[in-house]
Amino acid sequence: MNTPVEASPTALPPSEHDHQKCVSTALGTAEHLCVVRGVQLTPIRHQVLELIWESHKAVKAYELLDRIKPLQSAAKPATIYRALDFLIEQGLIHRVESLNAFVGCSSSGHQHEQLLLICKHCHEVEERPATAVMQALSQEFDQAGFIVHSKAIEIHGICVKCVALGDD
Amino acid sequence: MNTPVEASPTALPPSEHDHQKCVSTALGTAEHLCVVRGVQLTPIRHQVLELIWESHKAVKAYELLDRIKPLQSAAKPATIYRALDFLIEQGLIHRVESLNAFVGCSSSGHQHEQLLLICKHCHEVEERPATAVMQALSQEFDQAGFIVHSKAIEIHGICVKCVALGDD
């Protein structure tokens, strides 16, 4: 339902990875989880999720708004923010706090909270479970007596692909 | 130079810690570092830093703007944002990305990047060096081949004082 995806010059990362697989896996998982949970992945929500998954870059809300307008000419900021709220609640996307932007979550349904590696050069965001980090964090919370509700662990720098290209 | 500090009902944390000492240490360190570095801790920058240190809560930029107006009637958004940019560059404050707010840094001059524990109940922000976490993070970056520029590690939940009060 979005045939010209591969035509977009910025949609695909420069590497050789099969991005269509990323997209279909993410959308399939989302559809499945929403059915299981009895929540509605409405057309708008589905479109927003698809738009977010056009790349591994974090996307701004108003950029999504511009991009959804051809499909939903009535779209307004609230349209996007409501869809984003839903997708976040369901753990289908991450809000990248340090960018005020949004990126797809590859591990919806299991361990949503991950380390985000954000490349300043190509702007892609890599999720990593980072279990050793999470364990060390848990110990830190225990020591501090702190009850965790949510975590944002966002690292800015240069990713391995861009380092290889000498771009840092 | 800000005598009515202890009169403000929201300025001091509910605990019995000596906040005047926090403030004087922070301002003293800031003054010293700026001299050493040959940068100017101008009156405006000093006032903004003082206002931020009125509590351990993260403060919004426009809240700072309101609060500095009695002292700097010409203050505009740029006044505050420029001072904040300076203080962040010098490692004297943290920007709390997940709140769009700012909090004093207790460890200016050494190890600025810390774990921030943000209490949803009292809104205080606790900095922790969390060396085990930082080590685990370094290993993760090495594995990923990622070159780090900056880190934002922000945890939301209930702090030990509020847990003790049964507020979660």
Add this chain to the structure above:
DNA sequence: GAGTTGACGTTATAATATAACACCCGATTT
């Protein structure tokens, strides 16, 4: 004393996000 630099004043506007209320539609109840 002309040029440069850094800090600040000032105006305008961009970018991000939410509030509030109306409407529709499908499901449930009566």
Add this chain to the structure above:
DNA sequence: AAATCGGGTGTTATATTATAACGTCAACTC
């Protein structure tokens, strides 16, 4: 079938956060 209820969306307005652009001034430099 009418009533009602809830979730999702449409729509308007506005709040909040942040930056751009340009001018002035004072200190320092050559």
